[in-house]
Amino acid sequence: MDEVSTTPSRIRGRVTSRDGTPIAYERYGDGPPLVLVSGALGTAAGERVLGGLLARSFSVVAYDRRGRGASGDTGPYAVEREIEDLAAVVGEAGAGAALHGTGTGGALALAAVAAGVPTGPVSLYEPPYAAEERERWRRVAALLDRGRRAAALDLFLADSAGSPGLRAGVTELRPGVAESARTLAYDVAVVGDGRVPERLLARVRARVLVVDGGAGPVGTRQAARDLAAALPRARHRTLTGQTHEVAPHVLAPVVEEFLTEDRETAGAV
Template identity: 60%
Template sequence: MDEASSTLNRARGRVISGDGTRIAYERYGEGPPLIVVSGALCAAEGERPLAELLAPHFSVVTYDRRGRGGSGDTGPYSVEREIDDLATLTEEAGGDAYVHGMASGGALALAAAAAGLPVERLSVYEPPYAADSGARETHAAHGRRLTGLLDRGRRTAALELFLADAMAPEALAHMRRSAMWPGLEALAHTLAYDHAVLGDGVVPYERLARVHTRVLVVGGGASPTRTRRAALAVATALPRGRHRTLTGQTQVVAPQVLAPVLEEFFTEE
C-alpha cells in the first residue's frame, strides 16, 4: 500500500518480488507509468530530481534496487532476481510501462527487455559496456578484485577501486572527506551486483538483437570517447534503437537537460 505525501503527489510503497524480497519504491505524479532504474551506488532518492521534472507528464516510479535503501537483499544474488524485481514493479504499475535506465540500470533494463519484460518503450543513458571485445579480460580482472575486497569486508577499498575508473585521484580524495562517503560505503556491496549485470563487460550484441521495443540510447557529448563509442554500439545493435547525444553533458547528466529528451521520446506517436 502507498504512503502518500504532498510533494507532487509523491507516494511511497513496496512490493514483494518473486523470491520474497521487499522492494521499496517512490511514485511521483499521475499519467502513463514510467519506471526509472538507477545505476551503481544510487537509490530511489537519488533519482528524485529527474522524477519531479517528469511527474507532470507521467506516473514516475523510482525504486531501491535490492540491497539498497529500504529494499531487502535475499541471497544469493543473480541478475535474474533483479529482472524479477523490475517485472514485479511493472505489474504493480499496471502490467506495462515505459522504462528508463541510468548507467548499469540501463544495462539491467535492456537485459529485462531481452528476457521478455513487457516494456512499452525504453530509454537508457550510457550503459557502461565496452565496444572493444578486448575489454573482457580487464572486466573479469576488475570483478575478481572487487569481489575479493568485498568478501574480506574491505568496503572502502572496493569503493575506491570502482570510483578510480571514473575520477581523478584528487577528486576521489575530496569525495572520501565528504559527507556523502558513509552513504556510498553502505552501498559498496551492491557494486558486485552491477558488475554482474554487465556480464563480460562488452556490448551484448546477441542479447540486444532480442529487444524489439523502441529504445532511445542517450549519451553525453563530453563523456569519454570509450563511453560514447559504447552508447553508439548499443543503439546500432538494437533492432529499433536510436541514438541521441546531449551536447556538453557527461556521465553525470543534468536532470533538467535529460528530462525534456525523455518526455519527447515517451510521448511521441
C-alpha cells in the same frame, strides 16, 4: 537544483519480488507509467530531481534495487532475481510501463526486456559498454573477490565519470555507504564481460533511445552508438556538453519527447 521545487508529493510503498524480497519504491506524478532504474549505488532518492521533472507528464516510479535503501536483499544473488524485482515494480507501476535506465541500470533494463518483462519503450543513458568501463569493472570485481569492499567502493568512485557529484550523493543518502559496496558485485554481474551483448539485444523488441554525453570520453560515445546499432529498434542521441553526470533538466525533455512520440506513434497505428 532545488529538489522541493521540482519533485511533487511522493507516495512510498513496497512490492514483493518473486523470491519474497521486499522492494521499496517511490511514486509521484500522474500520467502513463514510467519506471526509473538506477545505476551502481543509486537509490530511488537519487532519482528525485529527474523523476520530478518527468512527473509533469508521467506517473514516475523509482525504486531501491535489492540491497540498497529500504529494499531487502535475499540471497544468493543472481541477475535473474533483479529482473524479477524489476518485473514486480513494472507490475506495480502499470501495464506497459516505460523504462529509463542509467549506467548499469540501463543494462539491467535491457536484460529485463530481453527476458520478456512486458514494458513499453526504453530510454538509456550511457550503459557501461565502453572499453574503459570494462577495465574499471574488472578492477572493482577483483577487489570484491578479495573481500576488499571499501577499496572497491573507493576505486569505483574515483574512476567514475562525474565522481564528485556521485560521491557527494552517495554520502548524503547513506552515511554507512561502505556497507553498500557489496551491491557493486551485483552490477558486476549485470555488466557481464562488459561487451555489447548482441545476442541478448536481438531479443529486445521495444523501441529504445540510447543517449550519451558529448563531453564524455570518446569510447563511451562509441559504445552508445554500437549499442543502438545492435538493437532492432533503436536510435542514438548525443547531448552536447554533458558528461556521465548528466544534468536532469537537459535529459528530462529528451526522454519525454521520445516516450511521448512513442505513444503518439502507437495511437496512430
